[in-house]
Amino acid sequence: xxxxxxxATTLKKPQTVIDAVITxxxxxxxxxxxxxxxxxxxxxxxxxxxxxIAEFFGCKRPDHVVFTANSTEALNIAINGVLSKGDHVIxxxxxxNSVLRPLYRxxxxxxxxxxxxxxxxxxxxxxxxxxxLLQPNTKAIVCTHASNLTGNLLDLNQIRHEGILLIxxxxxxxxxxxxDMEALGIDILCFTGHKGLMGPQGTGGMCIREGVEIRPFKVxxxxxxxxxxxxxxxxxxxxxxxxxNSHGIAGLSAAxxxxxxxxxxxxxxxxCSLARMFYEGVKTIExxxxxxxxxxxNRTAIVTLxxxxxxxxxxxxxxxxxxxxxxxxxxxxxxxxxxxxxxxxQGAVRFSFSWFNTEEEVQTAIEAVxxxxx
Amino acid sequence: MARQKKPxxxxxxxxxTDAMAVEKFCMTNNLPGRLIPVPREITAGCGLSWRxxxxxxxxxxAELSKAGLAWSGLYHLEL
Numbered sequence: 001x002x003x004x005x006x007x008a009t010t011l012k013k014p015q016t017v018i019d020a021v022i023t024x025x026x027x028x029x030x031x032x033x034x035x036x037x038x039x040x041x042x043x044x045x046x047x048x049x050x051x052x053i054a055e056f057f058g059c060k061r062p063d064h065v066v067f068t069a070n071s072t073e074a075l076n077i078a079i080n081g082v083l084s085k086g087d088h089v090i091x092x093x094x095x096x097n098s099v100l101r102p103l104y105r106x107x108x109x110x111x112x113x114x115x116x117x118x119x120x121x122x123x124x125x126x127x128x129x130x131x132x133l134l135q136p137n138t139k140a141i142v143c144t145h146a147s148n149l150t151g152n153l154l155d156l157n158q159i160r161h162e163g164i165l166l167i168x169x170x171x172x173x174x175x176x177x178x179x180d181m182e183a184l185g186i187d188i189l190c191f192t193g194h195k196g197l198m199g200p201q202g203t204g205g206m207c208i209r210e211g212v213e214i215r216p217f218k219v220x221x222x223x224x225x226x227x228x229x230x231x232x233x234x235x236x237x238x239x240x241x242x243x244x245n246s247h248g249i250a251g252l253s254a255a256x257x258x259x260x261x262x263x264x265x266x267x268x269x270x271x272c273s274l275a276r277m278f279y280e281g282v283k284t285i286e287x288x289x290x291x292x293x294x295x296x297x298n299r300t301a302i303v304t305l306x307x308x309x310x311x312x313x314x315x316x317x318x319x320x321x322x323x324x325x326x327x328x329x330x331x332x333x334x335x336x337x338x339x340x341x342x343x344x345x346q347g348a349v350r351f352s353f354s355w356f357n358t359e360e361e362v363q364t365a366i367e368a369v370x371x372x373x374x
Numbered sequence: 375m376a377r378q379k380k381p382x383x384x385x386x387x388x389x390x391t392d393a394m395a396v397e398k399f400c401m402t403n404n405l406p407g408r409l410i411p412v413p414r415e416i417t418a419g420c421g422l423s424w425r426x427x428x429x430x431x432x433x434x435x436a437e438l439s440k441a442g443l444a445w446s447g448l449y450h451l452e453l
Contacts, residue, residue: 063391
């Protein structure tokens with residue numbers, strides 16, 4: 001099988017990630033739940049992971065790195081933890097449901113007012129719209145760092161605004177695009193561990209700028225202040241009720257080591273060059289429609305297309321069954337982006353590339369699209 | 375046989391990450407002590423504390439302060 005669904009999850013992981021998970025499963029007790037050797041092994045490993053991830057994303061404090069199960073959990077903690085009745089929020093058409101649904105729920109409950117920056121037919125935003133939509137009670141801008149449908153990046157430098165919280169969904173960019181949250185003015189960075197970072201599923205987290213207060217979304221076991229009635233205020237425990245996924249975090253930690261060893265720029269360049277090779281190979285095939293803005297290759301390694309007017313599910317199934325190529329059809333949990341691109345009925349077929357893909361695989365995918373389109 | 379108590383310097387912490395940061399720093403810099411469960415004499419947020427010999431107090435507090443590392447309490451106990 002040729003796996004080109006890396007925007008959903010990277011299937012191929014570094015062997016060191018797999019080894020780290022196995023080692024942790026054999027050695028790690030419950031982190032922050034004791035002083036015996038096994039618990040300390042877990043606590044040390046989790047702490048080391050916090051330090052590495054803080055450095056990786058330019059977060060000043062390791063204790064402001066919070067582990068979650070995925071981006072969705074991180075975004076729910078961030079959105080529900082900072083917004084209050086009467087707040088106004090700005091988001092974009094590019095968003096995944098992990099951003100939209102938490103916001104819609106608060107809007108439906110009458111907690112917030114929501115404004116959405118529209119995307120054009122190429123999936124682009126007009127950055128001036130962010131300033132236009134600002135209101136005196138605007139509390140936060142919640143946006144993706146890159147569309148999971150087109151791969152286009154949002155330029156956060158043109159989005160951030162003094163005094164407004166910037167909450168960023170880095171699901172598609174963490175591990176594929178260098179991120180320095182201080183330089184980019186990000187207040188809360190939400191990431192998943194199993195995509196570009198090449199860690200295990202069930203890992204993710206948030207990096208929080210010092211001074212940003214987030215109410216706990218869940219409360220419970222903490223390993224500290226056990227006789228207190230309420231969840232401890234101290235970060236990161238404040239937002240990490242319950243036993244951490246130490247085994248997964250061990251894998252995530254090894255994944256960050258791998259990315260640092262290879263170099264994020266090297267990885268980003270290879271992923272993008274594979275996507276570019278694919279784009280150049282399919283864009284002129286008759287019957288192929290490619291979606292998104294390809295005027296700039298500072299983007300993530302995604303190429304989304306349709307063949308003729310065919311249902312994207314049928315195209316993806318044909319690619320899988322006849323050619324052994326795994327892609328993702330349908331709506332990609334990005335309803336507003338499909339509306340902007342005009343692909344609600346047809347859906348679209350997303351090809352997404354990773355560090356472990358090869359030029360031979362890309363060539364095979366190009367030939368498959370060519371043959372199918374004929 | 376009754377266990378012989380020994381004098382100990384104990385540093386307590388508000389949270390686990392503070393304790394882990396101190397352990398990492400001390401191990402890296404060859405400073406004395408180790409993590410133990412918080413003795414019952416102490417009320418602390420974190421269940422971990424740093425145990426060293428009483429005479430290490432000056433060295434430890436100076437080095438930890440210099441590194442900007444936090445502890446919530448300092449105690450001399452017979453453990």
